[in-house]
Amino acid sequence: MPKPLKIEGMSIFIVVWLGQLVSLLGSSLSNFALDVWVYQQSGSVTQLSFLILFTTLPSVIISPFAGVLVDSWNRRWVMILSDSGAALSTLTLAALLVTGKIQIWHIYLASAVISSFSAFQWPAYSAATTLLVPKKYLGRASGMTHLAYALGQLFSPILGGVLLGIIQLSGIFIVDLGSFVFALTTLLLVRFPHHKVTRHQQINKTSLLTQAIYGFHYLKARSGLLALLLFLASSNFLVGILQVLIYPLILSFASSAQLGTIMSLGGVGMLTGGLLMSTWGSGRQNYINIFFCFMLLNGFSMIVAGFYPSIFMLNIAAFLFFLGLPFISSSCQVIFQKKVAPDVQGRVFSLKNAISGSCLPLAYLVAGPLADRIFEPLMTVNGALAGNIGKLIGTGPGRGIGLMFIVFGTLTMLMTITAYQYAPLRLVEHELPDIVTS
Known part of the structure; x- marks a missing residue:
């Protein structure tokens, strides 16, 4: 070795x-x-x-x-x-x-x-x-x-x-x-520094299930962190649905080559966001405000993507959406790293991943039926919404999915604005003390 x-x-x-x-x-x-x-x-x-x-x-x-x-x-x-x-x-x-x-x-x-x-x-x-x-x-x-x-x-x-x-x-x-x-x-x-075993672990030397549940009780006692996690899970559910539908949306009016270009530009946006965060993410930034700002940007990007079948608009939407992901994920991660005691970070971070990720399988299951049985029929040439919304965003194949992007983008922005009104979440960085002091 x-x-x-x-x-x-x-x-x-x-x-x-x-x-x-x-x-x-x-x-x-x-x-x-x-x-x-x-x-x-x-x-x-x-x-x-x-x-x-x-x-x-x-x-x-x-x-x-x-x-x-x-x-x-x-x-x-x-x-x-x-x-x-x-x-x-x-x-x-x-x-x-x-x-x-x-x-x-x-x-x-x-x-x-x-x-x-x-x-x-x-x-x-x-x-x-x-x-x-x-x-x-x-x-x-x-x-x-x-x-x-x-x-x-x-x-x-x-x-x-x-x-x-x-x-x-x-x-x-x-x-x-x-x-x-x-x-x-x-x-x-x-070599990694050894993390200290403190009272959090001493108290919970019982069954594996009891110790796993302790992670939830730890977050429940810190309502700002729990609210952040639940907000993230709700957002992931909406994004998970659109993740399944992005290819059908683009291919409803564009070629596979244009699909590749749009997705590559999204990758460039994510790379740009990661580079900016990795060079700028130090000091005393207010990470919860960064989180909220880029959640609003993501909601706006969804609306832009669905509003009109345009390669140019989708390129802009893809770049902006993926640009914001590193800021959202990094801000959330830093808040948890600062506020959660090192000796319980394993179970809290695992619970965070489990709760935020648990919405994705459900999103994958409902995405197809929502598009095929509800939204797409509404936006056919003779659909129920063709005479009103159809005049704004168009009718035909893919326009029902476009409407889903607009609806879920609007929901994302409304959820963000509503979540910001919840004081324990908005003030999570001020009301909870930093566990990491170095």
Whole structure:
């Protein structure tokens, strides 16, 4: 085993971040390739939706319990074991593919296993960041984390489409395995500060379920944090519905090449937001105000996207929407990192991920029926709303989905304005003391 390097604080975070960046790029590339491969092999949107469900649902279910263990274990070793488990699952898929024995249910199972390991990985990473990074740089560190995610979102479709034709799915698996090895090497080269076990853990040395529930009680006692989490979950539900419908909306009047251009510009927006947050996110910013401002921008972007079938307008909407995501996610993350005690961050962050992510499977399930059975029929040439709203946004294929974007964008803005009136949420940074003092 490599001897740990004698580096501290922000330097350790940068080393770990670099490893996780490479790992995330490899995983994003592999996930994109698997989505394409499953759809090509099955020709079924349902099979693809099942893959998305198996990729998200296990993490949602396991997260509250994983957080308890993250608080009790060495967070560096949690990340090492999580990366190792995900790498082993990818290696198994690669072996099945090479031997010609792979079936779609193998991919479902492997995706569920990888999702389960991610339930440990991300809370450990977030909680470790709080220990490694000085308080004034938490915004910058969170921006860097979301910058890594943005790079994966931007480059995985571009590289995945090219590499699938050159090195095939088996070659992409090898690239992904190499990224895991790099991430594991960086983790083996560093040491994390030990987090102290305080009364929060001593009180709750009971059953795993009791300790998991403690994360909810911890948030319930801090109404501003609980309100922020519930607001985020509600927003994710609306965004999850539109996430399913963005491709049908664009393809209702544009080509697949134009779809690629719009999504790539969205990736550029996310990359820009991540870069800005990673360079600007230090000092004494009011993160809750940043959160609210960019939530309003996201709602406005949804309205713009649905209002008129225009490539130009969709390019603007995509750029603005994805530009705001790093600011929203980073601001929320920094608030939680500052206000939640380090010894319970694992279970609280896991609960945060579980609650905010639990809305996505429901969103995926209702998106199709809402579009096909309600909104699209309303906006046909002879639909019930053709004579009024149809005169503003047009009628025909895709216009019902466009109306959904307008409605949900408006709801997002109204939710944001309403949430801002709730004092414990608006004043969460002032009323709750900072746990992190360095």
